[in-house]
Amino acid sequence: MNSNIEAQIDRFKIGFPFINLDRPAIIGDGILSFSESEIESLISFYDRINKDFKILKFVPASGAATRMFKDLFAGINELENGKSLNTGAKKFIDNLSSFVFYRELQELLENIEDAIANSNQTTIQLIILKTLLAAEGLGFGIKPKGAIPFHKVNGIGETPVYDHLLEGISYASLGNKVQIHFTISNEHEELFNELVDKYLRHFPSVDFNIHFSNQLEETNTVAVNSDNVPVKIEGEFFMRPAGHGALLENLNTLQADLVFVKNIDNVVKPNLEPENSRYKKLLGGLLLKKKKEIFQLLEELELGNSEAASNFVKEELGLHMDNVEELQLFLNRPIRVCGMVENTGEPGGGPFWVRNNNGKVSLQIVEKAQIDTSNSEQKEILQRSTHFNPVDLACWVTDYKGNAFDLLKYRDDETGFITEKSFRGETIKAMELPGLWNGAMADWITFFVEVPLQTFNPVKTVLDLLKPNHLD
Template identity: 45%
Template structure:
């Protein structure tokens, strides 16, 4: 590309190489290859469904061995809350009326929102009348700086829950509370890492400074909380519909955040042995979190069991030149049934010298234990994916990664009975206790291209391989069914009226 001097300066300031920008333009031109779904997962074929007895056993294993590791709870929390209120913005702008079903539900349930008392206080003397007549002043007070400013704040700082004793909690508070129950190591230290946007960093730090001492006393745990910002070097260039660099009105190139896949760099910088990953908005009121706690520990136990065996096999294979047929078969069964990796037929053609090296390479990778929930008609989720070399692996797949023009692919997609809920427990160190370089285990061919707009003009935007999709494509993977009670996301403000969030 023929970039001018200002372009080169802008690219350099972001910390991106010109070669990387040109590579992104090539991606726009050529697109990303589709994933080739082989089959949906089901119990006994890529999915583990734990009995109550197994859940108890894995909880015990985690409490005996898992807490001896350095545990970190990693929470992507950089998203602004504005998307939660799309319906209310439409109402303010006159696109919909007070008779719209969603607007009616908002006003009908107003007193049940945990932020109701704060909202009344921000309305002052006008509160009772404004609520009674369903005045737009109520929404203005909720969303703008004239009131609670929820249209600007991150989801992390929205009041999600109110309890019988009058206590209210923000979304971020519930992660501190959860962490006390399953994220504490044997010394009682709870380590949490939040990825936040630069514009919200000070607000989040101020809030944590207020509540951390309270929870330290309440739960008898010591909190160590760290933060990071999505690296600007992970931003991607936007292009027009002809794949030429998209420019803003002032002539500058338009770069956009690369999606949650950009957080792989942040995750890679975490110093820990076992990392729990969960979205900021997936929390429930505390009366409902027992399943969450039990299954998080159980997933941790599944990880500990897998690591124990993987580390044993790695130590066996690292210094051998050949293995007998019985050990080879034992390893192949373990890798397929416990790590979600089916060897291609070509493996049989490898020499006795090649096989141990290949098996070692497959074993010596990061491990993710992924909670999934039973669901129908969701599209994306956990699948067996067939690769060009004949290998089959377990992957979390987005619908956008599948060619919907192919009937067989659509059939497999629609046959899925499970959905991804971004509930992961990750082992990020090898058998020698060394941290994996997670950047080496992503698949750069698994990004996304979507149409967006800026300044009234249509553009194409690129997202990097998703954090729990392509960014973890070359991890060993275990899918475990977890109860729906562990999945309580808040995507719109009306979700806060569901029983899971009515404390």
């Protein structure tokens, strides 16, 4: 057993400490909010100076579509066992013609039209669901989410890969050059390459640089049983992917100054894209403005002048520092601007002021699983939160002298997760690294800014495609 696995087993035994919430980040105390004229000013600032930097769009896209079709898989099981269809699967079938992949599905169903014509309703429903999900049909149940058609383009259903290329042109271009990096599963690389090759023909005047990477196997973590004994399969340790926090390794290798981070499934139908991209430029403009201020302060600190830097840290980040070396160390770090939307009860992390073991308070994105809700004080802070994290980030990853930061140095390794999973009929425990936008960026300089709810349109289930921002 190697030392890495031994350390992971020890971590399973002791667990990860809860985050110590100080207070929720709200408008006026941790979350910035801008008037329409201020938004336009920051967008103009971004458009004016973004040509001076290497910009990249980073899209985590390795997620399988399995959970997206959870109700439909359950529906197959129900129908095969003589049970009535669950509400989600029934709604899907009732609205079948509204989905952009309906025509594809219909073409396959026409091939077995005679079988359908002589079948009862239960059999027809079963045929529809299996044709959609199974490998012999459209195969949506075994595809990555990024390869599922979401929106209609010129009458044809296209995947979110198309939407991200469209976004890249809007806010991540340098002249006619656009650089996008997708993190994907190794087994789906050919599929993503085919999609990209197909979509590049839509944009002949744009010079796209599209590249892929896989989550590194060496970031995988061992699974254990309830007694913290490693699970083995045919004598080998059962190693599992360690969550989106493992993508910090991928992000760390990219050649860029400014990186926009957004999940594969958070897109809108093409006619709404320009309005949503305005708010990405808002994040970019605010990031470039703060970066400019911080770099000027670091140059002043080199001359021994600490007053302006001390005031900035106090007013912008709520910390008290006077020492030149301490200020230099604190300000010379990666910077991120994170969009935050009004909390409507969606699952996911939220923005908080967090107090560390040294008593210092900083802005962090915290998941509910990291909060001790049995503690009445911590629970009350959680309940007072007003916003949540849609995963909408603009990140600056080079220092004021142009050198790339080693992003791994700014991760808080005490902020990982231990979760329970079902495996072969038994409960096992799995470990995830600090989340990419959570503990993996814990020691970044962080700014939160309010963005409208319209910018958050994730497709977590297939029924989300019936919402107005997706429905054609």
